[in-house]
Every structure is written in C-alpha cells, then in structure tokens.
Ligand SMILES: *[C@@H]1O[C@H](CO)[C@@H](O)[C@H](O)[C@H]1NC(C)=O
Ligand SMILES: *[C@@H]1O[C@H](CO)[C@@H](O)[C@H](O)[C@H]1NC(C)=O
C-alpha cells in the first residue's frame with residue numbers, strides 16, 4: 001500500500017474533468033434553446049420531444065407553399081443536432097456559435113423526411129411507463145437496488161419497431177414490479193457502444209448486465225421478468241393459517257391474502273367467478289409492488305375448502321387483515337387499493353417538528369432521525385409513499401405542510417422549492433433529496449444521508465465556519481436542475497464516508513445565488529477546496545461512465 005493521499009482518492013473517485021453547464025447565456029435572436037422552446041437545463045429527451053413537435057409542423061414537406069421553409073428548418077435542425085450532442089452542447093453553452101466553427105456545419109443542412117420524424121423518432125418518448133435513459137442518468141439509475149430491463153434500440157431498425165408495441169405493453173404490465181428502460185442508440189451512440197450493444201434491439205438486464213435472448217413476445221418477457229423478482233408469496237392453507245398470521249416475525253407488516261378457487265376448475269363454477277381470480281403471476285407481481293411494506297399470501301380454496309368456508313370466502317376475493325375486502329381485476333389495481341389502505345403519513349405540527357429537531361441536536365437516543373416530506377397547498381403525496389415508513393423503520397417518516405407555517409419553511413429555504421423531502425440527522429444537520437420521489441428512491445437517499453454527513457450550506461454556515469480555517473472543506477456548488485450535479489452528490493457521500501478529516505458541503509446555487517456569484521461560480525457543478533480559509537483548488541466535475 002502506498003501512502004494515503006486523500007486528495008488522490010477524491011480525484012480517482014470523482015474523475016473530475018470538464019465543465020458541465022455554463023451559466024452565462026448567449027443572447028442572440030437565433031438562440032438554439034429559444035429556437036426549440038426549451039430551458040437551458042433540458043434533458044436529451046426534452047430536447048428530442050421539443051424538436052419532434054416542431055419538426056412535425058414546420059417540416060418543408062408539410063409547408064410546400066412556404067419558400068423559406070427549408071431555410072427555417074435547417075436552423076431548427078442545426079439547433080437540435082448541436083444540443084442533443086453533449087460535447088457540442090458544452091461548446092455552444094460556453095462560446096456560442098463561435099465554438100462550433102470547427103464542427104461539421106455542412107452536415108446539419110441535411111435532414112430527414114417528415115415521415116421519418118413522425119414514425120422513427122424516439123420510440124418511447126411519450127410512454128410514461130418506459131423510462132428513457134441517457135448518458136447522464138444511465139449509471140445512476142440501473143446500478144441501484146432495482147432490477148432493470150433496458151431496450152437499446154435504433155429508430156432505424158425494423159425489428160425495433162416491431163418490438164415497440166410489445167415493449168410498451170410489457171412496461172405497463174411490469175409497472176412497479178421491475179423497472180423498464182429504453183436507450184435511443186441513434187442519439188446516445190457512445191453509451192450503447194460502451195454497454196457492449198452490437199445489434200438492435202438489445203435487451204439487457206441490470207445491474208447484472210445479462211443479455212435477454214429469449215423470444216420477444218409479451219408472455220416470455222413477463223415470465224423472464226417475474227423470475228427475477230425477489231418478493232415472496234406465502235402459501236397459506238388450513239394447517240398453517242393461524243401460525244403464519246400470528247408469527248411474531250411477520251407482525252411488522254399487514255397482510256393481503258388472495259383466496260382463490262379458480263386454478264382448479266370445479267363443475268358448476270361460472271366463468272364470471274373464475275375471471276376474478278388472481279393467478280400465481282399476478283400474486284407475485286402484487287408481492288413485488290408491495291415488497292417490504294405488506295406481506296402477500298394466497299389460499300387455494302379447493303385444497304383448503306374448510307378454511308375458506310369458515311372465513312366465508314366463496315369467490316375469488318382478496319382480504320387484507322383485519323377486515324377489508326377487495327374485489328379486483330388486476331394486480332396493479334389491487335396494489336393501488338392496498339396502498340390506499342395503509343396508514344397515511346403523520347402530519348407534524350410546527351411544535352412537534354421543532355421539538356424533534358432539538359432532540360436530534362441534543363442527540364437524544366429516543367429521537368429517531370426524521371424523513372420529512374414538505375408540501376404546500378392541497379397537493380398530497382402519492383399513496384405509494386405510504387410504503388416508506390416500512391422501508392426505513394429505523395427512521396421516523398412524516399409530512400409537514402408549509403402552508404400552515406411558512407416561517408419554518410422559509411428558515412430551511414424551502415419556499416418556492418416544494419415539495420421537497422428532507423432528512424434530519426442526529427446532531428441537528430439536515431439534507432435535501434433531489435432525485436426521483438418513489439418510496440424506494442427516498443429510502444435510499446435517507447440511508448445514504450444517515451451514513452455520511454454532507455453539510456447543506458446556506459448563509460448561516462457559509463462563509464463561516466467553512467472559511468475559518470479550522471477544517472479542510474470541499475464544497476460542491478450545484479444546481480438541482482443539472483443532471484451531472486445530481487450524479488455527483490451520491491459520489492460525495494461515498495467519499496465523505498471514507499475521508500474523516502475533510503468536511504463536505506453543498507451549496508444549491510438556485511437558492512443561494514449571492515453565495516455562488518460571490519464565489520464566481522460559472523459552471524455546475526464546481527468544487528472548491530477551502531484550506532486555511534483560502535480556496536486552493538477549483539474543479540469542475542464530470543462523472544464518467546463505468
Ligand atoms: C436578447 O436580445 C434581444 C435583442 O437583441 C433583447 O430584446 C432581449 O431582451 C435579450 N434577452 C436577454 C435575455 O438578454
Ligand atoms: C395545508 O394547509 C393548508 C392551509 O391550512 C390547507 O388548505 C391544505 O389543504 C393543507 N394541505 C394538505 C395536503 O393537507
């Protein structure tokens with residue numbers, strides 16, 4: 001082992017290199033972002049969707065009477081070609097069109113037919129169940145806790161088009177069970193090459209990186225996906241009914257049980273009755289959606305006739321303990337119903353939240369760390385978040401309504417940035433969640449924040465004590481709208497866990513504009529090392545793919 005050099009570790013861990021988003025904007029009437037009608041922090045998918053919309057109305061094929069149509073469309077096409085390419089976009093952001101002089105201007109005069117944009121463009125951009133992944137969020141998404149099946153496609157391949165309707169169906173059917181993604185390799189060529197994609201479509205499972213080589217029909221895809229699910233369906237019969245339901249180890253979660261007579265047909269059963277039955281695949285899907293929050297069991301009412309008769313279960317029915325009965329037709333709907341039946345998150349009063357924060361500050365062992373969902377107005381969080389307390393039993397999960405106490409939310413700089421999930425640590429620090437707001441994502445954030453301290457800096461903590469020279473500080477100046485910034489924060493946590501002698505902090509430049517302009521932050525994210533009060537190293541960071 002060589003000598004321990006923490007800063008080399010930071011360098012290795014963060015692979016800091018390039019400039020991400022430059023703040024200064026280029027003002028010209030031909031601004032590429034304005035041409036496409038998008039924000040400067042738009043994602044590749046936003047860019048593609050915006051371009052497609054314009055292409056369908058402004059394309060010369062559609063405007064044969066407009067002599068300027070070609071000229072106009074070339075400009076729009078050029079804006080799109082530049083902004084969809086990460087490297088060109090960075091050059092454009094920094095230097096405007098001047099920066100593009102050396103890049104193939106000529107090729108941007110060529111464009112595709114209207115029909116192409118209509119049918120062959122971003123196959124899954126309009127499907128909410130299929131997550132369109134790109135270079136910026138790929139790693140962070142697929143190498144987490146969930147299982148992903150990702151379709152690497154090219155809009156120019158026939159088989160990809162043939163597969164599209166099936167893939168959409170598949171994504172709908174698997175919603176909440178496993179994650180379904182798509183990568184447009186026409187736009188994200190380097191990502192596809194780097195993931196070893198050689199032909200289209202390639203279906204790859206993550207995080208294991210196994211290729212799916214089975215038949216590309218719904219039945220086989222679903223069967224394959226369900227084999228990957230790790231949730232359990234408890235088999236219940238007359239003999240074990242009481243023991244299972246009273247098992248002290250299973251008391252932490254409520255139960256939902258499917259009572260079913262359908263799988264083995266009986267004479268006299270009407271078709272209507274049989275249709276209502278959840279088959280074993282559906283039960284498994286339900287178990288996957290409710291995993292770790294609700295136990296799922298199934299009773300075969302043919303084999304356990306006496307049990308079902310005693311409980312008066314005559315038809316295929318689903319019963320949650322203790323007493324709700326649900327009629328159903330598919331697992332997704334049942335999952336929704338079950339989530340609705342779970343207890344709602346507790347709403348804290350201002351006094352309760354203040355007291356909890358004081359107790360955390362005093363390190364009162366009776367006070368669990370807090371995960372608080374701050375809301376405003378009447379918008380309630382999705383029922384899916386009712387799973388959260390079960391996913392993080394070591395923390396207390398609650399809701400706080402900023403409409404009832406704006407002062408407290410002002411103090412946390414939350415006003416105008418709601419809803420926002422915040423984690424309150426032992427010791428009094430807090431941290432904000434910037435990622436997706438599914439229960440599993442919030443749980444992962446809270447666990448990470450619990451394990452390693454990254455200070456959220458604001459005018460009360462910056463410049464003092466950061467620049468007082470007591471400690472070495474590494475501060476990340478970021479915007480929650482920049483995707484490479486959001487990739488960096490989990491990395492900071494990883495490094496903070498390993499480096500005890502350096503303090504880590506973040507400044508959200510969309511909230512604390514004065515701090516960032518005073519530090520002359522020109523791009524996101526920027527890292528500054530404060531050693532004996534002098535900022536010594538300044539890095540702009542870009543995370544590279546594995
Ligand atoms: C950009 O320039 C135009 C005129 O050249 C001006 O009207 C507009 O306000 C400017 N926009 C910004 C954001 O400076
Ligand atoms: C939050 O408080 C406001 C004002 O008291 C109220 O109108 C709103 O319905 C509350 N929101 C929720 C989700 O309860």
Ligand SMILES: *[C@@H]1O[C@H](CO)[C@@H](O)[C@H](O)[C@H]1NC(C)=O
Pocket residue numbers: 007531532536
């Ligand atoms: C911090 O400053 C001290 C003294 O000026 C110096 O010895 C040390 O190497 C510096 N650390 C870093 C990481 O620059």
